[in-house]
Amino acid sequence: MKRIVILALLTSFAIPAATAAPKAIPVQLGSIYSAPIGTELFLQSGKSSIFISNLNANSADIQVTANDLTGTQLWQRTIDSGADEVVTAATLDLQGNIWLAGSAALLTVAETLTPTTGVDNPDSVIVETSPTQRSDMKNLALWKLSPMGELLGTYLAPLKNIPLATAISATNSGLAVIGSLDAKPFVITATTSGAFGKLISIGTSKTEFNAVARNSDGTLSIFGSSAETLAGKKVAGIRDGVLIKLSKSGSITSVVRSSVLKGSRSWFSGDSAHLLSGPVIVGKNVETAITKFTTAFAPTWTLRIQSTGPSTSLTANGNSYLALTSRGAITGISGWKPSQPSLLVITFDSKGVMKAATALPGLVNPISLHYSTARGVTGLASAADGTVSIFTLVSR
Numbered sequence: 001m002k003r004i005v006i007l008a009l010l011t012s013f014a015i016p017a018a019t020a021a022p023k024a025i026p027v028q029l030g031s032i033y034s035a036p037i038g039t040e041l042f043l044q045s046g047k048s049s050i051f052i053s054n055l056n057a058n059s060a061d062i063q064v065t066a067n068d069l070t071g072t073q074l075w076q077r078t079i080d081s082g083a084d085e086v087v088t089a090a091t092l093d094l095q096g097n098i099w100l101a102g103s104a105a106l107l108t109v110a111e112t113l114t115p116t117t118g119v120d121n122p123d124s125v126i127v128e129t130s131p132t133q134r135s136d137m138k139n140l141a142l143w144k145l146s147p148m149g150e151l152l153g154t155y156l157a158p159l160k161n162i163p164l165a166t167a168i169s170a171t172n173s174g175l176a177v178i179g180s181l182d183a184k185p186f187v188i189t190a191t192t193s194g195a196f197g198k199l200i201s202i203g204t205s206k207t208e209f210n211a212v213a214r215n216s217d218g219t220l221s222i223f224g225s226s227a228e229t230l231a232g233k234k235v236a237g238i239r240d241g242v243l244i245k246l247s248k249s250g251s252i253t254s255v256v257r258s259s260v261l262k263g264s265r266s267w268f269s270g271d272s273a274h275l276l277s278g279p280v281i282v283g284k285n286v287e288t289a290i291t292k293f294t295t296a297f298a299p300t301w302t303l304r305i306q307s308t309g310p311s312t313s314l315t316a317n318g319n320s321y322l323a324l325t326s327r328g329a330i331t332g333i334s335g336w337k338p339s340q341p342s343l344l345v346i347t348f349d350s351k352g353v354m355k356a357a358t359a360l361p362g363l364v365n366p367i368s369l370h371y372s373t374a375r376g377v378t379g380l381a382s383a384a385d386g387t388v389s390i391f392t393l394v395s396r
Helices: none
Strands: 004-008 025-029 031-034 041-045 048-056 060-067 073-079 085-092 098-104 139-145 151-158 164-171 174-181 184-190 207-214 220-226 240-246 252-260 275-282 285-293 299-316 319-326 342-348 354-359 363-372 376-383 388-392
Touching (some): 041 363, 041 376, 048 085, 060 085, 060 098, 085 139, 085 174, 098 164, 098 174, 139 174, 151 184, 174 207, 184 207, 252 275, 275 299, 299 376, 319 363, 319 376, 342 376, 363 388
Parallel strands (some): 025 354
Antiparallel strands (some): 004 252, 041 048, 048 060, 060 073, 085 098, 139 151, 164 174, 174 184, 240 252, 299 319, 319 342, 342 363, 363 376, 376 388
């Protein structure tokens, strides 16, 4: 028998289930648009679709491309310092600036031979500069681009080994980056002018951070999973989803575990409105859970749906959105019975009632969801062959 165990400061919360629509919702068709080859990350800024990719030329570089609603290129920026740099996370701030997070190397000083003044050089021999040597990418890097693609700043935090940034959150008061270093999860903050705070490690390789939200008061909310005790909260399942609150000083003030008996849970996505989604796995049964939490990490509504695991969620325009890889019929949605795993986006109202469902034929795994008033909800997803496309919830 399955049961959910939520532990938070020794307090158990009862989770209201999301309410199915009174009448079954028919599936609608969304629209799919091609993304540039090599796209790894995507953002929607007003009317501009921002595609982000890593290039492998003489050095590892970053390319950011903005297209308008018709697919016409507005601008393109290549970030190339001459050393290696890789982007692994991206977000927008309230001004529409683009923030990238990743890792970067530094160019070492090239060795040159300085001729002595007054020495004859009758043959006009040119002294060549020796090839520039690159160091390992042991710097956590932030890049800031304007809405028009101008590179406004590059900020580096030197570390002992190569970091992997997995998510970034930006507000007017600063930024927060999560990731892993030496196989251990970390979080670090920075000001908008690029001054880094202290890197904080939490847990071991048994803990994973997937999403972060920098709150308006400077505190941080971190979402992921863990198979170890954190801040005195023990594992209740095989692996638990975790919600962690950090104070402005970086100390843990709250840990909530989302657990299932004899199974594994994780939160893959989470936003500043504390809407989370992630897999619930017990034996061979896989579901996706979507849960709306309060700022105190108390659940207000939740729903589980049969899936293959991948999902992402978004709060926007008074609604909650869940993109998941569905593998069967869903109660409350009519006309949906995929013969193979397929992408479906479900829209919920503020109380967790299903109000719309959108199919994107040919797409399978969701990568990210975004919202702008100019285009509504957009997202990035991959097909079975790994190619990626962007999509909207409006039929052409």
